[in-house]
Amino acid sequence: SDLFGWLPPAAGNRGVVLCAAHGYEELCVHRQWGALAERLAAAGMPTLRFDYRGTGDSAGHDEEPQRLRAWIDSVHAAVRWMREQVGVREVALVGLRLGGAIATLAAKELGDVDMLALLAPTISGRGYTREMKALAAFSPMPENAPAPESPDDIEAGGFVLTAETVEALKRVDLRQLDGRPAQRVLLLTPADGPFEKRLAQHLREQGAEVEAGPFDGFEE
Numbered sequence: 001s002d003l004f005g006w007l008p009p010a011a012g013n014r015g016v017v018l019c020a021a022h023g024y025e026e027l028c029v030h031r032q033w034g035a036l037a038e039r040l041a042a043a044g045m046p047t048l049r050f051d052y053r054g055t056g057d058s059a060g061h062d063e064e065p066q067r068l069r070a071w072i073d074s075v076h077a078a079v080r081w082m083r084e085q086v087g088v089r090e091v092a093l094v095g096l097r098l099g100g101a102i103a104t105l106a107a108k109e110l111g112d113v114d115m116l117a118l119l120a121p122t123i124s125g126r127g128y129t130r131e132m133k134a135l136a137a138f139s140p141m142p143e144n145a146p147a148p149e150s151p152d153d154i155e156a157g158g159f160v161l162t163a164e165t166v167e168a169l170k171r172v173d174l175r176q177l178d179g180r181p182a183q184r185v186l187l188l189t190p191a192d193g194p195f196e197k198r199l200a201q202h203l204r205e206q207g208a209e210v211e212a213g214p215f216d217g218f219e220e
Contacts, residue, residue, distance in 0.1 A: 002059035003074055005050030006034070007086070008041035014114075015088030016040050017078045018049040019099035019106075022071075024135065024157025026055075029096065036094075046086050050078050052102075062160050068102075068168040075106035079113070090114040093182070098122045101172055107181035116182035120215045123195050125172030132156045175199050180206040187211070190218035 018037055020026045026033075033049060040047040053070040054060035060070070075093065082088050092115035095103030100121025107113035122128045135156040152163035161169070175198050185208045189196040192214070200212045 003050050003053060003077055004057035005048050005078065006037065007046060007048050008038050010041040010044055010046040012044035012046060013088055014045050014090040014092065015082040015086055016045050016047040016092045016094060017075065017082060017103075018047060019075055019093055019095040019103040020049065020052075021097035021099050022052075022055070023132075023159030023161075025097050027157070033096070045092075046082065046088055048078055048082055048086075050074065062165075063162055065162075065164060066168075067162070067165040068172075071102050072106045072109065075102060076110060079106075079110060092117065095119065095121060098128060101125065101128075101174060104174055104177065104181045105172070108177060108179055113182045115184045115186070117186040117188075119188050120190050120218050121174065121187070121199075122172070123174050123199050125169035127195075128172075129154065129161070129166050129169050132161060175202050177202065177206060180208040183207075183209060185210045186213075188213055188215040190215045 018033060020033055021029065037047040037049045051058040052074040054062050054064055054067060058074070064070070079091050082091055091113055093103040093107055093113055094117040095101070096119045100118040101123070103116060104118065104121070107116050132154045136154050139157055150163045152166060154161040154166060180203065185203050187196070187200055187203070187210055189212070200210050203210045
C-alpha cells in the first residue's frame with residue numbers, strides 16, 4: 001500500500017482506526033494522537049493511526065487532484081487492512097476536526113462501521129475553508145516562498161488546499177448526510193451551538209444512537 005501507518009500491539013477483536021486532523025491542526029496534536037493510540041491499544045483494542053494519501057509519510061502530495069476522494073479512500077483502505085490483516089471483527093472510527101468529516105463520509109460509504117467517534121468534527125466544509133483562510137491571513141508566507149499555483153489556493157501553516165480541494169470541501173455538510181454512518185455515534189464538541197445540535201439531531205433522524213457531550217480542553 002502507499003499509506004504509512006502505526007499499529008501498537010494489542011490482541012482484541014475490536015479495532016480502532018484514527019482519522020487525524022489535517023495540516024497545521026494535525027501537527028498541534030501529533031504527540032497526543034500517538035498517545036491516544038497507545039492508550040486504546042493498552043485497553044485491548046488494536047488501533048491504527050495513519051497518514052492520508054498525500055500527507056505525512058504516505059505517498060503523494062497535497063497539490064494532487066481529487067484530494068478529498070483520496071482521503072476518504074485512505075480510510076477505506078485502513079479499515080480493510082484492519083479486517084483482513086489484523087483480523088478484527090468490529091471497527092470503530094475516531095475522527096478529529098477534518099478527520100471527523102472524512103471518517104463520517106467514509107463510514108457512510110462503507111456501511112459496516114460499528115462505531116464512530118467525532119471529536120470537534122468539521123461539520124461544514126464551507127466553514128472549515130473560511131477558518132483556513134483566516135489562519136493563512138495570520139501566517140503570511142516568507143518573502144522567498146513560491147507563489148501558489150492558483151489565487152484560490154489556501155496555504156495555511158505550510159499546508160496547501162488547492163482551489164479544487166477547497167471546492168470539494170465546500171460541498172461537505174454533515175447535517176445533510178443521507179443515511180447513518182454507523183449504528184452508534186459519539187459526538188464531542190467544544191461548543192453546544194446550533195450547528196452541533198443540528199448535527200446530533202440529524203444523525204438521530206438517520207437512525208444512529210448518538211451520545212453527545214463537551215470536548216473539554218479542546219482549545220488547549
